[in-house]
Amino acid sequence: MVKTTKIISVFLSLIFASLVLSNTERLEGKLDRNLDSLMKKVVAWRHDIHQYPELSNREYKTAAKVAKHLTDLGLEVKTDIAHTGVVAILEGDKPGPMVALRADMDGLPVEEMTGLPFASKERDTYNGQEVGVMHACGHDAHVAILMGVAEFLTSIQKDLTGSVMFIFQPAEEGPPVGEGGGAQLMLEEGIWKDKKPDVVFGLHVTNAPHGSIAYREGASMAAADPWKIIIKGRQAHGSRPWDSVDPIMVAFQMGNNFQTIISRKLDLRESPAVISVGSIHGGVRSNIIPDVVEMEGTIRTFDSGIRDKIFFEMRNIAESTAKMAGASVEVFLPNGQNYPVTYNDEDLTKRVLPSLKKIVGEDLLYRSERTTGAEDFSFFSQEVPGFYFFLGVNKTDADPLTTSGNHSPFFYIDDGALPVGVKALSHLTIEYLNGEI
Ligand SMILES: [Zn+2]
Ligand SMILES: [Zn+2]
Structure with missing residues (x-):
């Protein structure tokens, strides 16, 4: 009898262990099965946002598209934060930690020269000058990726152990002279006053090898x-x-x-x-x-x-x-908008790497050099542990040494690399909420 009870209890604990383990695998498997149809939408959103870019603190149409999408998903949406920012919280059915995911929404005063069918023809005034406007930094991809992640995570809301805050941020490139804006103003306006996330994740597309992820622990981008x-x-x-x-x-x-x-x-x-x-x-x-x-x-x-x-x-x-x-x-000194160091929490960085390696494989996961560029994600990761990484969006056969970088009028994003962004943010969220990161 004792022996039978012991066997049953070992058996039950094995089943229990496999259930606990499989929650993440089950959810990530669901993303894999739905990835193709989700990516069709993500790519369509990106092309649309790319075609109609807006300058910093003027992201009215972009914010409206984002807010409509989040509202259609059934989320309670806050708009007009720090001018045009949009924030929504997805509450999972089970209690747990909160993950914040951030995408920036603004374009640049750059006249697009990619010749793409969905190239921007938009114009606006910047510093008193008439300029072309382009998503030359790839924030169109960030917005579309996060809209896709929001759609997927909402579909598994019942299985989420905790909550997710989606942050669509204006003015990462810096507000117009005389205006406040960006991550700092979102924080000043209190997006984390009532509910502060436990962790914040963000990504940036760049002209690196197709589907690669680059990261650096500690001070990764400059003040x-x-x-x-x-x-x-x-x-x-x-x-x-x-x-x-x-x-x-x-x-x-x-x-x-x-x-x-x-x-x-x-x-x-x-x-x-x-x-x-x-x-x-x-x-x-x-x-x-x-x-x-x-x-x-x-x-x-x-x-x-x-x-x-x-x-x-x-x-x-x-x-x-x-x-x-x-x-x-x-x-x-300083004169106007300044940015702190973008700091990747060293312990968190160690913990996310196995997850990222699973997605892109060892060969496409790079520890990068420090970047002397700056990012206002730094304001978020000053408040809570953060991890910010780069997603390579070159064409599969492109040589990174000859492709145009961010802010170039020729900056090009291969849509085929975007699933890596959707998977990375989704996996990090699920695994963090399940206590595996
Ligand atoms: Zn930029
Ligand atoms: Zn950027």
């Missing part, structure tokens, strides 16, 4: 701090420089001196940094020394100590160099 300096001197005839306080000469010296911060003041063994001057404006003709020069640029860092040091040294150099020449200076 970006735009800066502006106004140098005020004294105007004079170009033939009589001794009558002037020449702000152009001060700007030359400042630009040189800034580079000595990188080469002589920073311990670059800790982490790299970049100071770039992006624009210098001063003067109107060859024989007038002007009274004012405006200089703008950007700083990229991966470490808050190094960032603070650069801020201190730049201000010091700007003030001292101006003083030596008898000029005055105003320093705006």
Whole structure:
């Protein structure tokens, strides 16, 4: 009798174990079976969104399409967050943690030159200039992928152990001058005030090998701090420089001196940094020394100590160099929208890798270099552990060295790589909710 009971209990525990194990497999299997029909919709959504891109904080039509889709799925949808943002929460039938998934929605002031049948012909005004508008960063793919993930996860709502917050974010590329926007404003407007997720996932398409996933643990993308300096001197005839306080000469010296911060003041063994001057404006003709020069640029860092040091040294150099020449200076540092380091939680990164490897295989999962580009996903992953990765969307036979990158008017997305994005976000969500990540 004792023996029989023991056998039965071992048998039952085996069945129980296989049921627990198979919940994830069952749900991921369901996605595989429905993937072809789901991807037809995802691709159609992407082409539509691609054809009608909108600039940052102006994603009205895109947001309306997203909101309608989420509403049709039966979700309660919040709109107009941080201008045009859309958020919905899917509550699973069983209690558990919350996963946030984020897609950015904005296009860029770039005139599309891909020649695709669904290429954008949209135009808008940017900084007072008429411009073409294009999804040159691939955010059309991010929106369509997340709409597909929302559709699939809603279909398995009864089997979800926890909840999922879908975040469709405006203005990742930066709000127009004088406006707030993006992830930071969504947080300021309280999207995580009542319900804070346990984890946040996001992806970005890029011109890497077809269907590949690239990631980096820790500080994966740089903090970006735009800066502006106004140098005020004294105007004079170009033939009589001794009558002037020449702000152009001060700007030359400042630009040189800034580079000595990188080469002589920073311990670059800790982490790299970049100071770039992006624009210098001063003067109107060859024989007038002007009274004012405006200089703008950007700083990229991966470490808050190094960032603070650069801020201190730049201000010091700007003030001292101006003083030596008898000029005055105003320093705006940072100037406008700045971004923190995009940090991938190191422990979380370790835990998601087996899941991603299952999807793309060992050969297509890369640990990438640090990126000196910045991402406002960083504001989300400052609040809760986050993982942000890159999805390669080149054509299958394309050489990544010769394809056009993000922000190019030729940036091209192969639809055949998008299922990897849908699977990756869906699998990470299911496995996190099931306590396997
Ligand atoms: Zn971009
Ligand atoms: Zn982007």
